[in-house]
Amino acid sequence: MAIKSLPVPANKSDQRYRLELYLKRGAAYSVLGILTVLSLYPLVVMVLNSFKSNAEIDLNPSGLPQKITVENYVSILGGPANLLGNFWNSVLVSTISTILAVFLAALAAFAFAKYRFNGRNFIFAMLLATTMVPGEITIPPLYLLFAKIDWLNTYQVQIVPSIVSVFGLFMIRQYMLTIPNSLLEAARMDGANHWKIFWLIVLPISTPVLGAFTILHFLSIWNSYLWPLLMANKSDVTPLVVVLPTLTDSQTGFTPIWGSIMAGSVLSVLPIVVVFVFFQNKFMSSVVLGAVKE
């Protein structure tokens, strides 16, 4: 809709054309303005409610706080519901899983992109075909397996099943295909071995795609709810998001403590949003690298 580049039709007066443009522009900004409010408002409510007392949230769940209090944060950071531990569980699991997933995918992607070997195309095609299979299919057997080897309620049960990502493999491979072979051959001439070529040349060149996959994978593990709910529901290894909905009044046992829940939600969102503010373009281009293959 390249309005500006359109030649002004000769039969239209300049004035009328301008009026139309202003109206269109007004409509466009209104739409975007409304969307801005809709996008931000739930986040604002989360922050506002985290500074209200529980009594106030009940009466005023979506407005400005009448009386600002930090009691919710005190309670989740030090009080009976110590969410800080769960927060660190989330950080630990997401970080380790991401490092391993990126490493394994990059290593395999390098081989698939830059080597010829027997079975390459077959293995790659099989890997792609499995992406149609919903991962949830593996839940019952994996549950039995992890129960048997005593891995339930551990960190490793949250990390190990998530470190292979066919999606990551594919995404990184697509990028590595664009690395010129001459570069690798030159390194080879200079006596670099396979590992050095991977580690010193291919990986540094692939930083953009590795960064993109890092973001996507980290977010997906950070958001991970169903898996830890089933496998790691005991609170000393449980990630933050699994604990959040369970914060209830210890007396009645079923009234949610909204103040703590909102403060905990802020805790779960804050690190991501802070990183997003600094690397927003990286976040958005990760979507593109991940979803759109050109």
Place this chain on the structure above:
Amino acid sequence: MANRLSKSLKEAAILPASVAGGEEVDGSTGSGITTYPKRNAHWGDVLAPYIFIAPFLIFFVIMFVVPSIYSFGLSFFRYKGYGEGRFIGLDNYIAILSYHVFWTELGNTIFYWLAHLLPLMIGAFLLAILIRSKLIKGQAFFKPIIFLPNIITIVAAALVYQSLFSTRYGVINTLSGIQIPWLENDDLTKWVVVILLIWRNLGWWMVVYLAGLSSINPELEEAATVDGASAMQRLYYIIIPLMRNIFLLAFVIDAIGSFRLFVEPNVLTSRAGSSLGTPEVSPLLNLLIGNLNNGSFGQASAVGWILFVIVIIVAAIQFRIFRENGVEVNE
């Protein structure tokens, strides 16, 4: 969307590529660091690629291939998690298909999918066009803000929506002045889930469509403009046909994600003390989890495979629809 769900959303991104071209899969580009293996290649050169893919493949086989096969076998057994399993043929499948909750939850899943699909996809596409148009400035401002909901932790977002839609004092009811029992009525609750899905994913697909739009050669549009095509004509005859593969990708990924929906409806409707919502608003995955919690591992596996079949059918239908439309466009 759940951990693995969102992961597979993205995993599914590869589908159309592999279907619609698969250019390098058959090795026509085939270039190596050099052309390994050579006849007199050093054994290290021959082994190197296998060593590079080994860690990935080993974990993939242990964590995905073997459990998938095992799960398929398990779906024909009655197994409580201990003792001997008993082969019962198709009984698990029959039990599930004749269980009314299965149909309720399948219906819910399809509702969640279809109800958000068009508003989300059309909205995101129009938004991408709008934000790219020369009509507005401030792309750098609007784009990240509309994208922002996508990085909000899903559980946190669902919990906040409980506040927004609370009956007596929630902002929606306060603004409208009507006390609508959003989260107390099952039909309304489902719509809240749909709103949450659209809210959280609008920016994601907008960014995808923006990338698609910017891959269109601007000369095509200019040429059409010179030939007197209106904005709508350019949209309909140039942009949309050229974006067909991206639409297909978006629709398939979104469908697969929708059938694996778990977090949004369950957290949104979580009544304290239970992590699963009531069957009236639950998605299909709840049946798998419910069976697992009851120790019915065979039935849980069977639900998983039914889910798989549904996903395949839905994806196949979409491929067909898009292909047919593609033929029309080319004519």
